[in-house]
Amino acid sequence: MSDDAAGRAGSDDTVGRAGSGDAVGRAHPRLEGPEKVTGTARYAVEYPVDGVTYGWAVPSAVVRGRITRVDTAAALASPGVLAVLHHGNAPRLAPGPERELWLLQEPAVHYRGQYVAVVVATSLEAAREGARLVRIDYDAGPHSTVLTDDHPGLYKPDHVNPSYPADTAEGDFDAGYAAAPVRVDTTYRTPAYHNNPMEPHATTAHWHDGRLLVHDSTQGTSSVRATLAELFELPPESIRVVAEHVGGGFGSKGYAKAPVVLAALAARHVDRPVRLALTRQQLFGPIGYRTPTIQRVRLAADTDGRLTAICHDAISQTSTIREFAEQTAVYTRSMYAAPHRRTTHRLVRLDVPTPFWMRAPGECPGAYALESAVDELAIAAGIDPVELRVRNDTAVDPDQGRPFTSRNLVGCLREGARRFGWADRNPSPRSRRDGRWLIGTGVAGSSYPARARPSSATATARPDGGFLVRINATDIGTGARTAIWQVAADALGVPPERVEIRIGDSDLPTAPVAGGSMGTASWSWAVVRACQSLREKLRDSPGEVTAEADTTDEVGNQPARPRYAYGAQFVEVRVDVDTGEVRLNRMLGVFAAGRVVNPTTARSQLIGGMTMGLSMALHEEGLLDERYGDWVNHDLATYHITGCADVESVEAYWLDEQDDELNPAGVKGLGEIGIVGTAAAVANAVHHATGVRVRDLPIRLDKLIGVSSLA
Secondary structure, eight states: OOHHHHTBTTOOOOOOOTTSSOOTTSOOOOTTHHHHHHTOOOOTTOSOOTTOEEEEEEEOSSSSEEEEEEEOHHHHHSTTEEEEEETTTSOOOOOOSOGGGOTTSOSEEOSTTOEEEEEEESSHHHHHHHHHHOEEEEEEOOOOOOOOTTOTTOBOOSEETTTEESOEEESOHHHHHHHOSEEEEEEEEEOBBOOOOSSOSEEEEEEETTEEEEEEOOSOHHHHHHHHHHHTTOOGGGEEEEOSOOOOOTTTTSSOOHHHHHHHHHHHHHTSOEEEEOOTGGGSBTTBOBOOEEEEEEEEEOTTOOEEEEEEEEEEEEOSSOOOOOOTTHHHHHHSOOSEEEEEEEEEEOSSOOOOOOSSTTHHHHHHHHHHHHHHHHHHHTOOHHHHHHHTOOSBOTTTOSBOSOOOHHHHHHHHHHHHTGGGOOOSTTOEEETTEEEEEEEEEEEEEOOOOOOEEEEEEOTTSOEEEEOOOOOSSSOHHHHHHHHHHHHHTSOGGGEEEEOSBTTSSOOOOSOTTOHHHHHHHHHHHHHHHHHHHHHHSOSSEEEEEEOHHHHHTSOOOOOEEEEEEEEEEEEETTTOOEEEEEEEEEEEOBOOSOHHHHHHHHHHHHHHHHHHHHTOOBOEETTTTEESOOSTTTSOOOOGGGOSOEEEEEOOOOOTTSOTTOBOOOSSTTTTTHHHHHHHHHHHHHSOOOOBSSOOGGGTTTGGGOO
C-alpha cells in the first residue's frame, strides 16, 4: 500500500474548496485554538460571577466507620469563612441509585478520602485554611482494601460495563485446551491507574429564583443536568449546565461527580455562587480510577499456530457503595477466532472509592493480557507474532456469530510491519545490542467497538447567508467542535467559514457524552440529518429557517452487525543492561477507524493514546497503603506519567477505510483505539530485548536490573 493510500496522519492539506463538499477529510486547526493559546478560553471556574465564594472539600481520615462529632468552631472563626457544611446541616438530597453522590447526607464513611464536609469562604485561601481547621471524630471499623485472587468476597456480577454478560462460553474449553499441542497459561496484573486531566474536576454553581446554573468540567452536560435534577428534586428545565471548554477527562468526567454536587449544595446553603475545584491530590480516588486487575489467560493452538481454545478470567474491584465491573475480558470475545472459548469476570467489594471509566475501559487492560499471551504463544509455537495474528483473523465475530461490517486488522498488521521494517527482525531475544543497550521490538493488535448513540441537533439558515448548527456535544480537548463544523459544512454544501457551531450547553439539543469513542459518530449523525432537512426546507422557503433532527429511531433500527475499529502498534525499545532502564526508540501505529474527519486532530488523538499506553507500560502505578486504604503517590511528583523526554518517536497512520453500515459520516471513532494494545507491544518489545517477561505492570527498573547477567 502506498503512503498516500495509507493516509499519513497530520498532512498539510488545507480546508476543502469553498462549496466543494470536501471539508471532511481535510486537515484543519481547532476552531478554539486561538482562544486557548491566548488564555481567553474560559473553563469551569473561570467565568466572571458577581459575589462568588469558594468551596474546599474536606476528605475523611478513616477508611471505614462513622462520624461521631464535627467541630466547626475554629473554622467558622477563621477570617473569611462563611459556612461549614456536613451531614448535620447540609441541604437534603433525594436518595437515589447514585449513592456515591448522596453527599453530606449521613455519618457513614465508606472509604478514605470520601468527602465529608465542605468549607465556603470569601477567598480560596480562606476556604483552604478553614478546611484545615475542621475537626472530625470517627468511630473507625476494620477494612479490606487489597485485591487478591483468593479474596473471600469474590463474586460474579450480573453484568459488566456497560451491559455485557459477565461470563461467556462456546464449545468445551477444558477439553480443547487439554488436547492442544501448544499451550500457554499465564497470569497478568495491572495496578490502579488515575486519569489526571489537566483541568481538575471543577464547578461554579449559582442558584437564582429556584433555578440552578452550573459551569462544570464534564464530558456531558445532559447527564449532569439529569443527575442534579434527581438529587435536588427539580424539573430538568430548571437546571442549566455549561461546559464550553473542558481540559481533558479520559473518562473520569463521563458522569456527574462529587464536585458539582458539593458546589450546588454549598451555593444553596450560603445563597451565593460557589466555585469548587479539586486539588491534584483529591483527584486520586473519589472521582474514579481504573481498577487493578488480575487476569489469567490460557491459549491453545495447533502446531501451525491456529488457536483452538481461548480462556480469559478477569478479577477486579469495586466499592461498597456502588458496583462498577470493568469489562476486562470482553476484548477477548471478538478479537481472535477459536472453536473453544470462555471468558469470566469476578468482582470483590472493597473499602475503596468506586472505580470508573478510564480511556478504553476494559479493552485497555484486557488487551494488555491477551496480546501479551499471544506473543508468548507465538514464541512457544515458533511463529512470527504478526503472522500468528494474521492466521487467527476472522471475518465473523466469534462472540456474536455475525460478520463484521468491516475488519481491517490484517491490513493494519501488514501495513504496520512494512512501515516499521518488521521483516528484518531477528526473532531471538537478546539478539541485538548497541553498547550497553539491548534492543528489542514488539507488536500487538488492538480493537475497539464503533458505537453510536441517539442525538438531536438543529440547523438554522440566517438571513446573511450564514448557518448556525446547535448540538449539546462536548469538546474535551479532542477537536470535536471542529469535526462537527466540517461535517456540517459538507452536509450543507457550503464553505465551512459560513457555518457557526454551538456546543457544550444543556439548553442545546440533547446529545450523548464525549466518551466511548462514539462522540463524533453520534453527533455527526444528527448534524447531517438536521442539515439535510434544512436544505429541503430552503428549497421551498428561502430565508431564516430552522430544521431539527433526532436520530433515536434511526440509530435504534440500525442492523446490529458487530462494528469495530482496529489497529496494530509496533514498538522498539532499548534496555540498559546494568540498570534495567527502558527507553522508547520508536513507536508506530496503523489504524482502521472508518473515515477520518480531520487528520490534524486524528493524529493528535492516536499519538496521545499510544503515549498513554506507553505510560501505562513503563511508568504509571497507583500504590495503595492497605493500612490507610489510600494511594500514597497521589500527586504528579510521585505518580509518574510519560513526559516529552520519554517519547522519542511516535508515528500514527491509518488506512483509507470505507464502511457504509456505520453512520452518515462513515466514522468509527479513534479516541481510544490508540491506547488499546500499546502496553502489550511495549512489554513484548522488552521481552524481545532482554528475554525477561514482565507480567505485572509497570515494567520498573527493579524488575529488569542486571539483565546482562541473565541467561
